[in-house]
Amino acid sequence: MSSSKNISETIKRVLSDESDVREATAPFQAEFPYERDEEAQVTRREFCNFLGLTSAALFFGAAGFATKAALDAREEVSVSAAHIGGAETLALNSSLNFSYPTERDSAILIRTADGAYHAYGQKCTHLSCPVYYSRDHQRLECPCHEGAFDVATGDVLYGPPPRALDVIEVEVRDGQVWATGRNTSTPKDGG
Amino acid sequence: MEAELKTTAKAGQVAVWQARLIMLVMINIAQLWILAATVDAALARHYSVLLPLVVASGVCFLVTLSIIRWWRPTSRQKTSSGYLRGNDR
Numbered sequence: 001m002s003s004s005k006n007i008s009e010t011i012k013r014v015l016s017d018e019s020d021v022r023e024a025t026a027p028f029q030a031e032f033p034y035e036r037d038e039e040a041q042v043t044r045r046e047f048c049n050f051l052g053l054t055s056a057a058l059f060f061g062a063a064g065f066a067t068k069a070a071l072d073a074r075e076e077v078s079v080s081a082a083h084i085g086g087a088e089t090l091a092l093n094s095s096l097n098f099s100y101p102t103e104r105d106s107a108i109l110i111r112t113a114d115g116a117y118h119a120y121g122q123k124c125t126h127l128s129c130p131v132y133y134s135r136d137h138q139r140l141e142c143p144c145h146e147g148a149f150d151v152a153t154g155d156v157l158y159g160p161p162p163r164a165l166d167v168i169e170v171e172v173r174d175g176q177v178w179a180t181g182r183n184t185s186t187p188k189d190g191g
Numbered sequence: 192m193e194a195e196l197k198t199t200a201k202a203g204q205v206a207v208w209q210a211r212l213i214m215l216v217m218i219n220i221a222q223l224w225i226l227a228a229t230v231d232a233a234l235a236r237h238y239s240v241l242l243p244l245v246v247a248s249g250v251c252f253l254v255t256l257s258i259i260r261w262w263r264p265t266s267r268q269k270t271s272s273g274y275l276r277g278n279d280r
Contacts, residue, residue, distance in 0.1 A: 048211060055218060055251065058226050126234065162234075162235035
């Protein structure tokens, strides 16, 4: 009974405040000297080293991203025609998501109010957020940074995107809608 | 006299460390901006500016490295203000 009382008193002391902690753990402090204040302090040298590591990370990040972009630009994707399932029954002034030319490339098919089909890569050309079709405004909109694209051409209407959406060529064959090719747009300033 | 010299040297060391820190922080901020510009350029397919951006980031990294590794005026025999270091080495 007395031992449990001692334990509870010790716990109470330990949890009370910092000075009590040091007092309660005095035997351990003698064997393992440990100063909390010193432990929490970051020296200028340590901070400089941290900044150096950050600098290295930022450099390798930029280099990696640029390398990947350059490699992706050289990679040639074989494009073949693909049937877009469900496009025939698509209501006027509405959209349908599909993948083209590979499963990883999301795309969006829009059937405008006049019955015409338009398809675009779904990645916004600003920071790759998925664009969606706004029925009310009849345009493609990016919810991330409020960019908008023309539904008939894919051109930028306003916002931060630097170039038009990638256009997917669409053909209607025997009443079925087919995607037949994908054209990547380039920036208007020619960069 | 010796104590006064030591105090001056200590103050100089602190100033140098502060200057070093400020420069490193500024370079890091610049590199952060360069990384953002790289991402922007890659997504916009502005491939011609990618290499200059990466080179600029590399130069920043080298400057950072040189500041941390080699720029050590406080470890020399003379302090940055020209005083001879005392016997504290």
